[in-house]
Amino acid sequence: MKLYGNHLSGNCYKPWAMAQLRGLPLEYEEVDILQGQAKTPAFRERNLDGRVPVLELEDGRCLPESNAILCYLAEGSEYLPTEGFARAEVLRWLFFEQNGHEPFVASSRFLLHLSGQAEAHTARIELLRPRGLEALQVLEQRLSRADWLAGEGFSVADLALYPYTSVADEGGFSLAELPAVRAWIERVEAVPGLPPFSRFLSGT
Ligand SMILES: N[C@@H](CCC(=O)N[C@@H](CS)C(=O)NCC(=O)O)C(=O)O
CATH class of the missing domain: 1.20.1050.10 (Glutathione S-transferase Yfyf (Class Pi); Chain A, domain 2)
Known part of the structure; x- marks a missing residue:
């Protein structure tokens, strides 16, 4: 799995920290949002909204929205109840x-x-x-x-x-x-x- 993020962003910290907490293997790639790198057509293929964070799975599927990624990475753990x-x-x-x-x-x-x-x-x-x-x-x-x-x-x-x-x-x-x-x-x-x-x- 790969996380596209920016180190100044709390939204990007959230999924990165969950992966660290759970010991999940996660590659990280810094995106220079202040230089518009999230707004390029290529990046919008990962997130139509042109923002980070985006989680890219091994099979190429991409998931934007920090809290959606958080839930995905926390699934099955004590950090996201099932009831x-x-x-x-x-x-x-x-x-x-x-x-x-x-x-x-x-x-x-x-x-x-x-x-x-x-x-x-x-x-x-x-x-x-x-x-x-x-x-x-x-x-x-x-x-x-x-x-x-x-x-x-x-x-x-x-x-x-x-x-x-x-x-x-x-x-x-x-x-x-x-x-x-x-x-x-x-x-x-x-x-x-x-x-x-x-x-x-x-x-x-
Ligand atoms: N609701 C989104 C917000 C994402 C967002 O606003 N990302 C900012 C960084 S915190 C961004 O990529 N800004 C770059 C831009 O708008 O060009 C989430 O929680 O992931």
Whole structure:
């Protein structure tokens, strides 16, 4: 299996980290998204949406969307329950991540920290801010009552929400007033065999 990704991306970290955690053999190829490498016709053959991550199987089939890849790589493990309600609870957090968290928390980080044009994006960053704060409050509320986002242990729900939350400060969101979120980040980073986001960011 081969993962096409970019080392600055939390979305790309998620499937890479799951493969590391499960000891799955995974080749990794860096795609320079800032230079438009994901938008070429050849890359769009792997993902019509022209984005990373994309998982390519040995038989050539390609799977985009970080959380779909996460579920595929976690299938059959303790990180993705099979019982209907427990599984739906995990999926609920994956949908929340893509719909209520990543578009605000990760997008703010991109504009502020990675775009190289933070000042030009000031108005947009201000627009994203209330929804980003709301998403982080949702996590704080949940994690004040439970150690993990879904069920009794670490799952793909935690892995989906961990990377961009852990670097929320790069998008202008402070975790100082979110003690339950900070404690959860420490718990995630203490999961045996799970490399931290910082390792992916460093390009290793
Ligand atoms: N919903 C997608 C989002 C993928 C996405 O936005 N990828 C970004 C990197 S985090 C990308 O490839 N951007 C390059 C571009 O849009 O040209 C997922 O979760 O995989």
